[in-house]
Amino acid sequence: MKIAVLGTGVAGRTLAGSFTGRGHDVAIGTRDVDATLAISETDRIGNAPFSQWQGDNSDVRLMTFADAGAHGELVVNATAGGASLAALEAARADNLTGKVLVDVANALDFSQGMPPTLSVANTDSLAEQIQRAFPEAKVVKTLNTMNASVMVNPAGVPGDHDVFVAGEDADAKETVKGLLRELGWKDGNIVDLGGIRSARGMEMYLPLWLSLMAVYGQPSYNIKVVRA
Amino acid sequence: MKIAVLGTGVAGRTLAGSFTGRGHDVAIGTRDVDATLAISETDRIGNAPFSQWQGDNSDVRLMTFADAGAHGELVVNATAGGASLAALEAARADNLTGKVLVDVANALDFSQGMPPTLSVANTDSLAEQIQRAFPEAKVVKTLNTMNASVMVNPAGVPGDHDVFVAGEDADAKETVKGLLRELGWKDGNIVDLGGIRSARGMEMYLPLWLSLMAVYGQPSYNIKVVRA
Numbered sequence: 001m002k003i004a005v006l007g008t009g010v011a012g013r014t015l016a017g018s019f020t021g022r023g024h025d026v027a028i029g030t031r032d033v034d035a036t037l038a039i040s041e042t043d044r045i046g047n048a049p050f051s052q053w054q055g056d057n058s059d060v061r062l063m064t065f066a067d068a069g070a071h072g073e074l075v076v077n078a079t080a081g082g083a084s085l086a087a088l089e090a091a092r093a094d095n096l097t098g099k100v101l102v103d104v105a106n107a108l109d110f111s112q113g114m115p116p117t118l119s120v121a122n123t124d125s126l127a128e129q130i131q132r133a134f135p136e137a138k139v140v141k142t143l144n145t146m147n148a149s150v151m152v153n154p155a156g157v158p159g160d161h162d163v164f165v166a167g168e169d170a171d172a173k174e175t176v177k178g179l180l181r182e183l184g185w186k187d188g189n190i191v192d193l194g195g196i197r198s199a200r201g202m203e204m205y206l207p208l209w210l211s212l213m214a215v216y217g218q219p220s221y222n223i224k225v226v227r228a
Numbered sequence: 229m230k231i232a233v234l235g236t237g238v239a240g241r242t243l244a245g246s247f248t249g250r251g252h253d254v255a256i257g258t259r260d261v262d263a264t265l266a267i268s269e270t271d272r273i274g275n276a277p278f279s280q281w282q283g284d285n286s287d288v289r290l291m292t293f294a295d296a297g298a299h300g301e302l303v304v305n306a307t308a309g310g311a312s313l314a315a316l317e318a319a320r321a322d323n324l325t326g327k328v329l330v331d332v333a334n335a336l337d338f339s340q341g342m343p344p345t346l347s348v349a350n351t352d353s354l355a356e357q358i359q360r361a362f363p364e365a366k367v368v369k370t371l372n373t374m375n376a377s378v379m380v381n382p383a384g385v386p387g388d389h390d391v392f393v394a395g396e397d398a399d400a401k402e403t404v405k406g407l408l409r410e411l412g413w414k415d416g417n418i419v420d421l422g423g424i425r426s427a428r429g430m431e432m433y434l435p436l437w438l439s440l441m442a443v444y445g446q447p448s449y450n451i452k453v454v455r456a
Contacts, residue, residue, distance in 0.1 A: 112351075117350050117351050118350050121349055121350045121432070122345050122346050122349045122350060122432075122435075123340075123345050156456055157454050157455060157456050158454065158456065159454050160454070161454040164436075166439075191440075191443065192443070193436075193439040193440070193442075193443060194439065194442060194443065198439040198442075200435045201433075201434075201435035201436030201437070201438065201439045202436060202439075204349070204350075204432040204433070204434075204435050204436065205429075205432070205433055205436050206429075206432075207350075207428045207429035207432050208392075208421075208429030208430060208432065208433050209429070210429065211394075211421040211422065211426040211429045212419075212421070212453060214421075214422060214426075215419065215420070215421060215422065216455060218455075218456070220455060220456035221453055221454060221455035221456065222453075222454055222455075223451040223452065223453055223454070224451065224452045224454050225440060225449055225450075225451055226385050226386065226387050226388070226389040226449060226450055226451070226452050227385060227444060227446075227448060227449035227450075228384055228385050228386065228446070228448035228449065
């Protein structure tokens with residue numbers, strides 16, 4: 001499938017590399033291709049410059065958001081949550097019409113220091129904002145509740161643990177569940193939470209995730225729902 | 229130990245009954261004892277009137293918030309989150325001074341219909357509000373991430389699953405961990421998230437819990453953190 005991954009950060013790179021390795025035709029979208037390629041230093045959390053990553057992942061093409069949006073039959077929003085609506089606007093609404101739009105972003109607000117708060121929460125969610133802004137796209141929230149390394153390699157965390165899915169369009173969710181299975185997620189660990197409003201819970205889980213990160217000192221963990 | 233449980237709802241009754249069964253001297257606090265005992269109908273979610281419950285749990289005395297606060301060497305806030313600060317005010321700050329104050333409440337706001345939102349979230353939490361309002365109490369957030377039946381009977385949900393603890397006072401958290409062990413929680417399933425700010429994540433988990441409740445149709449579940 002032709003997939004557009006919007007966002008050149010760790011989540012975008014990791015998903016783009018994984019989808020490419022599974023035979024998909026993947027483009028990564030960015031605001032300014034030249035600016036992205038001109039970055040020569042590791043970022044503040046130690047990630048290599050994009051150009052270095054692309055040297056090892058030459059099958060993944062870097063494009064503008066608009067070109068990536070046109071390329072993808074399915075579009076993944078892996079931008080920083082605070083920049084997501086602008087990135088999707090740049091990808092152009094007409095490029096999103098009728099397509100599955102997989103939202104893996106978290107609206108983290110670092111402006112008040114660490115740990116971050118959320119820039120949208122409680123009475124709304126980023127995924128709902130995106131669905132309202134792009135009503136012709138079929139938004140599916142998923143994968144935002146874990147580190148990128150876990151998204152594409154669930155077996156890297158031992159035992160059963162879960163990935164959540166929320167969205168209004170049943171067919172779009174089936175498409176996304178199929179992609180999740182390709183990434184290694186077992187059917188019994190894909191939990192469909194219903195409509196897009198359930199993205200609130202998925203996004204509001206982030207502060208708990210961040211507290212756990214502080215406790216464990218490493219990001220390779222996830223949660224499993226256990227029930228009677 | 230002399231324990232005061234503030235709140236006559238399901239969480240308060242369940243904890244009070246469980247602590248009593250384990251040999252503690254428990255009082256339940258309420259705003260108006262006569263009014264609580266005068267209730268003769270089941271509530272909107274099907275719970276029996278308090279007087280009926282107390283007929284089966286006659287070892288648990290019902291008192292005013294102030295009398296319960298004076299009784300308890302340890303105080304549990306199991307009131308509705310929106311009423312917690314007023315209930316604790318009624319229990320009197322001087323009754324809370326130096327004591328462990330276990331906060332199991334969730335600040336659910338039903339005013340906009342179902343599912344509820346939170347009346348405090350993201351940049352603050354109920355537990356932090358309580359700690360600020362009662363600086364001489366040793367607030368420990370715990371148990372709010374699950375149904376009351378799971379709080380006092382973790383073995384009712386099969387396999388390993390976790391309970392979180394957050395608070396500023398290390399000795400208070402040790403006391404609370406001891407109580408959790410009495411309730412059946414294994415050491416390896418008691419996850420200390422650090423200071424009281426981590427209560428934000430514990431409280432903001434509630435919308436995900438509510439989405440899971442809608443999926444499963446029953447409340448006997450909990451989460452387990454799985455890590456590499």
